[in-house]
Every structure is written in structure tokens, then in C-alpha cells.
Amino acid sequence: MVLSRFWLVIFISSIVFVIFSLFSGSSYTIDHVLNGKKDDPILISEKYIDQIPAFIKDSINKSQEKTFVINRDTLNADTTYVYKNKTVKIFSGVQKSDGLLPTCKSTLLDLILPLMAYLAFFCGLMELLIISGASEKLAKGLSPVFVKVFPSIPKNHPSISYMTLNFAANFLGLDSAATPFGLKAMESLQELNTDKDRASDAQIMFLCLHASGLTLIATSIIGYRAAANASNPADVMLPCIITSFIGTIAAFLIVGIKQKINFKSASLVITLMVLIAAIVGLLMYVNHLDLIGKNYFTANLSALILVGIIVFTLIFSFIKEKKFTEANTTVYESFVAGANNGVKTGVTIFPYVLGMLVAISLFRNSGLFEIISNWVAFAFSNMGVSKEITDALPVALLRPFSSAGSRGFLIDSMNTFGADSMTGRLSSIFQCSAESTFYVIAVYFGSVNIKNTRYALGTMLIVDLICVITAIFVASWFF
Structure with a gap:
């Protein structure tokens, strides 16, 4: 209900503002809102x-x-x-972004079709993990922790392995793999959901943790900074990790308090300490590398992990080939069946993503977003916040709505103020500190036809705000 009303407010207010601008003389034509393309x-x-x-x-x-x-x-x-x-x-x-009609076209051709391809491949691998029994073993090993975080999920449930793979892919910056694993997790959690139209506690907890965007290797950000001639493209890695980690903890605490989770559980405390130790250890290792070493490490670690997952899945499936025979199928046929389900999932989520992106397109091209961002920047400047920080705020404001849009602001800020400026670095931290909230909600809840998202949207927006505030403090501390 909240998401629906928010969507309607964005859509209707943008259209009203466009019409008002036309008849008041502020705009000469509104054709660009419908037919224009980005940068026209x-x-x-x-x-x-x-x-x-x-x-x-x-x-x-x-x-x-x-x-x-x-x-x-x-x-x-x-x-x-x-x-x-x-x-x-x-x-x-x-023009800031594609108009309504080009957005409809690009959503299908540039977003959904590539996403369907990723879904087909990784859902095919997931099917192999399921039939071979690998996902069951993974779920069994992680059940003691997950049953504390997700008390409504039975021990050894398949969703545990899917969520683990999703978190791991996000952690390593493997966006193409994270989404298929996450959608598979939502489908599995939906099987346990007694009210199919209403998000369950487990689904909300999973989505909020996923959207907090905990990432170790921000490969795309490093690439953008390298293209902008940053002296050390990887110098924002540690601030990005700290910001996203605090966002993840905040998401866990907010949802956990709402769901009355026992935070004193020994398994939870131990897992959190192990995770912190692992992050600190990796940071210490990366920090002692020189520039070339950092670039080499960040460029290869994620790719090696992904290749490792693929190789492990295929080898384990070959070893457990008898299980495929018992299921009256083969390894290849199982992969094809899983890939087919991935394509169907892509078709299911298309209308949800389209509706959200069209609303965001109208919001940006109407001029409303620019006015709001200017107001926010003005308010911050009157509070004594430096201009270097306010110049980076458009990235933070647009990030929950559109990853591509905020990326455009990021690149523009680095080109305008310099990649090594406070504005350029802070914009980079904003970009990698969280997911695109509205896109994530549209894709994940849309994949299982959830209509009532309950408090998920509000929680995710609060976490976005926490990440923005944290990013400002961390950037000021480091740079």
C-alpha cells in the first residue's frame, strides 16, 4: 500500500508539474518528457x-x-x-534521463532482456545445486545462524542456501549473480508465506539486508574513478565498506527490533564477530598493497569467486550424477529446466520494473527532482555543511530511485570537481553504499506478486538515510 501510494504521488505530481510548467511558460515543450533521450x-x-x-x-x-x-x-x-x-x-x-516512451523501450531491451539472460544462467546453476544436494548441505551448515535471524524459516530450508549465495555475491560485487540468487530466495520464502499478497517477516528481513548493499569489492566504482583519472581509484574502498557495513547493521537492528529477534544469541554474536574479523583482515591485506596490486586484486577476486562457484556446481553435479538419474533427468536437462524458470521470472517482474522506471523518468524530466535536490542542498548549506558535500548530494538523493541516474551524477561530479576532490570521493561512496531501493522492491516483491510490502519501504529509506549520514562522516574522516 505504501509503495503504491508513493508511486502514485511521484507519477501524478510529475505530470501536474510538467503541465504547469508548460502553461506557465517555464517550459516551451513537453515532448522531451515523452520522446526525448538522455543527453539530448x-x-x-x-x-x-x-x-x-x-x-x-x-x-x-x-x-x-x-x-x-x-x-x-x-x-x-x-x-x-x-x-x-x-x-x-x-x-x-x-535531458537528464530518457523520456517515457524511450524508457519503456530501454527497460525491455537494455534491462529486462540482459537480466533474463543472467536469470536463465544462474537459475540453471541453482537447479543443479538443488538436485545434487549441495544447497541442502549449505543450508544445514548455516541453519544455526539463519534460524536466529529468520525464526520463521525451518532448519535446513532451501531458502537459506539461496540467501547465502545472494549475500556472498553482493559482498563480492557480483551484481549479475546476486539478483538471480536473491529472486530464487524470494520464491523459496514465498512458499512459506501463509498470506501470499503480504510480505512475510522473513522476506522483509532478507530484502532489507540485501538492499543495505554490503560490498567488499566495489569494482564498478573503481572503474569509474580510474576512467576519471583518479590518482588512486581504490582509495574509496575502505570508506565504502565501512558505510555499507553500518547500513547493514542498521537494517538488521531496525527490522530485528520490529520482529523481536533475540540479539543476545551466541551464534549471532559469534557470526557477527567472524564477519567483522574477515572484513578487517581483508582490508588490512588490501591496504598494504600498492596501487597496481590493489587494482589487480579487485579486478580478479570477484571473477575468480564466480568462476569457482560455477566450477564447483558442475563438478559436484557430475559427482552426484546418480541423484539426477533418480530424479529421472540429467545434469544438462536440469540446467535447461532451471534456465527456463529464470526466463519466466524475468517476464513476471517486467511490468513491476517498467512501472517504477517510467515514474522515475517522469520525476526527473519534469524538473521536480532538480528542485527538491536544490532545496535539500540549500537547507544543508544553511546548516553549515560545506559546499563540497552539498555538491555530492544529488547522487545520494537519486540513488534510491535509479542506479543509472545516480551513476550519471557521479561521473558528472568527478568530471566537474575532479575524481580526487572531496565531492568526487563522497559521490563514489554514496553510489556504492546502498542498492536502488525502489528498483529492488519492484523486482523482488514483483517476482512473487507481493502487493502489501508492509514496513519494508520505510525501513529501506531509513537505512538509505543512515548510509548518507555515515558516508559524510566517513569521507570527512578519511579525506
Whole structure:
């Protein structure tokens, strides 16, 4: 219910603001909201050639392409005059994201189809893990901890192994593998859910922990920083880990208090201490490496782990081939059956993702997001927050809505202020400290047709806020 109302508010308010801007004269056309593409120039006016300044008119007439560009502001896009069909069209600024119709197309072609491919492959591997018995062994080994965090899940339940693989993939920055494992976990948890339209406690706990985004190897962030000529692209790794770890702990505590989980359990305390020790150990190892060593380590660890999972699954399935025979199937046929289920899952979640991304597209292109972000930045600046921090806030504000959109702000902030600036580094920490909340909710709850998300959205947004505040303190401490 909360998600539905939030979606309606974003959608309707954006449309109302677009129409108001058109009739108030703030916008010349709203076509870009429907048909424009990201980074396209925005049409702001159209005049007859006699109505424009003489020097621009002369420049247009002399130009073979009948265009004239004014470098009015080095921080914004150039203003372009295009003479065509007896009128001069004036463009200035660029579109922040794809319009409504291009978003519909790109959601299918650039997001859902690749996601379906990942789902098909990894769901095929999951089927092998299930039939071979590997997932059962993993669940049995982790049950003592998971039954404390997820008291409603029976011991040795398959969902435990799926959630473990999801957390591990997230931890190592394996986004392509994390989503299929996570969706499989949601499907398994849905089997235990007595009210199929309402999110269970276990599903909320899992999704909030997943969305907190605990990551050890932020390979994509390091890549963006390297492309922006950062002196040490991996210098934000430790701040990213600290921020996401605090976000994960916050998610666990908030949901745990709501669900009355026993935090004094010895198994929980031991597991938490082991996890902290492992993170500290890896950080100490990475910290003593030189720049080339860090780049080599971060580039290969995640890939090696993923290859290791694939190899282990195939070898274990070969060793346990008798179990496939007993199930009246083969290893290859089981993989194909699992892949087919992955494709069906991709088809199921498509409408949920489409609805959310279209609303976000309208929100950004309407200009509402820019106004809100400016208000927030103004409020922070009046509270004494430095401009270096307020300049990075658009990344934090957009991150819950769109990973691609916040990534665009990240790259822009590094290009504008420098990758090694406080703004560039803080933007990087914002980008890697949490998941895209609304996308995650749309995909994961949509995959099992959950309509009532209960307190999941509110909790995830609170965790997002905690990550933002933590990132600011951590960045100020380190840099």
C-alpha cells in the first residue's frame, strides 16, 4: 500500500508539474518528457530568423549546417541555434534521463532482456545445486545462524542456501549473480508465506539486508574513478565498506527490533564477530598493497569467486550424477529446466520494473527532482555543511530511485570537481553504499506478486538515510 501510494504521488505530481510548467511558460515543450533521450538537447524556444540577434543571424547564414553554438556557460551545455523551415529552434541544456516512451523501450531491451539472460544462467546453476544436494548441505551448515535471524524459516530450508549465495555475491560485487540468487530466495520464502499478497517477516528481513548493499569489492566504482583519472581509484574502498557495513547493521537492528529477534544469541554474536574479523583482515591485506596490486586484486577476486562457484556446481553435479538419474533427468536437462524458470521470472517482474522506471523518468524530466535536490542542498548549506558535500548530494538523493541516474551524477561530479576532490570521493561512496531501493522492491516483491510490502519501504529509506549520514562522516574522516 505504501509503495503504491508513493508511486502514485511521484507519477501524478510529475505530470501536474510538467503541465504547469508548460502553461506557465517555464517550459516551451513537453515532448522531451515523452520522446526525448538522455543527453539530448532540450528545445527552449523557437523564433523567426528576424527575431534573433544580428550577429547570430549572420553566423547562421554563413554556416553550411545552418547552426550556431554559443558557449554561454562552461558548466552547462552550449546554447544551439538551428535554422530550419524558416524558423530558428533554440536548444539549451540536456535531458537528464530518457523520456517515457524511450524508457519503456530501454527497460525491455537494455534491462529486462540482459537480466533474463543472467536469470536463465544462474537459475540453471541453482537447479543443479538443488538436485545434487549441495544447497541442502549449505543450508544445514548455516541453519544455526539463519534460524536466529529468520525464526520463521525451518532448519535446513532451501531458502537459506539461496540467501547465502545472494549475500556472498553482493559482498563480492557480483551484481549479475546476486539478483538471480536473491529472486530464487524470494520464491523459496514465498512458499512459506501463509498470506501470499503480504510480505512475510522473513522476506522483509532478507530484502532489507540485501538492499543495505554490503560490498567488499566495489569494482564498478573503481572503474569509474580510474576512467576519471583518479590518482588512486581504490582509495574509496575502505570508506565504502565501512558505510555499507553500518547500513547493514542498521537494517538488521531496525527490522530485528520490529520482529523481536533475540540479539543476545551466541551464534549471532559469534557470526557477527567472524564477519567483522574477515572484513578487517581483508582490508588490512588490501591496504598494504600498492596501487597496481590493489587494482589487480579487485579486478580478479570477484571473477575468480564466480568462476569457482560455477566450477564447483558442475563438478559436484557430475559427482552426484546418480541423484539426477533418480530424479529421472540429467545434469544438462536440469540446467535447461532451471534456465527456463529464470526466463519466466524475468517476464513476471517486467511490468513491476517498467512501472517504477517510467515514474522515475517522469520525476526527473519534469524538473521536480532538480528542485527538491536544490532545496535539500540549500537547507544543508544553511546548516553549515560545506559546499563540497552539498555538491555530492544529488547522487545520494537519486540513488534510491535509479542506479543509472545516480551513476550519471557521479561521473558528472568527478568530471566537474575532479575524481580526487572531496565531492568526487563522497559521490563514489554514496553510489556504492546502498542498492536502488525502489528498483529492488519492484523486482523482488514483483517476482512473487507481493502487493502489501508492509514496513519494508520505510525501513529501506531509513537505512538509505543512515548510509548518507555515515558516508559524510566517513569521507570527512578519511579525506
